[in-house]
Amino acid sequence: MRGAIAVLLFAGLLADCSRSRPPEPAVEYIPLAGGSSLPFSAAVRVGSMIYLSGQIGTDETGRLVPGGIEAETQQTLENIRRVLVENGSSLDRVVKCTAMLADIGEWGAMNGVYASHFPRRLPARSAFGASGLALGARIELECWATAGPD
Numbered sequence: 668m669r670g671a672i673a674v675l676l677f678a679g680l681l682a683d684c685s686r687s688r689p690p691e692p693a694v695e696y697i698p699l700a701g702g703s704s705l706p707f708s709a710a711v712r713v714g715s716m717i718y719l720s721g722q723i724g725t726d727e728t729g730r731l732v733p734g735g736i737e738a739e740t741q742q743t744l745e746n747i748r749r750v751l752v753e754n755g756s757s758l759d760r761v762v763k764c765t766a767m768l769a770d771i772g773e774w775g776a777m778n779g780v781y782a783s784h785f786p787r788r789l790p791a792r793s794a795f796g797a798s799g800l801a802l803g804a805r806i807e808l809e810c811w812a813t814a815g816p817d
Contacts, residue, residue: 771796
């Protein structure tokens, strides 16, 4: 009899837990600009988090900007800023970045440009050298940011 009561109490506890579970956050897939047919989203929003796909230093025509790592880093961060602003966030709300460099020897030059875009809050960051990046880019940068009310 005690075993049956314990099972009923446990079942009731499980039922209470399942009813009080918060709903799953909504997932929004943010398409690439211009109706691109590339097989990924510009970003994915889950609740108040925005996860950006890696960005490279392409201009509005889709070509890499000339000028090497510093110019590409500047354009990459401008591309990131644009996606964030279009989706209710900003560079001030970036919490994590991953930098992939075609040549890890360019880390210092990249870092100088990168740091100038985060004067108030420094996101957590990882950086590593890659054996090659899309379109022959010198840098690819992906970021995570918060959105919505502060």
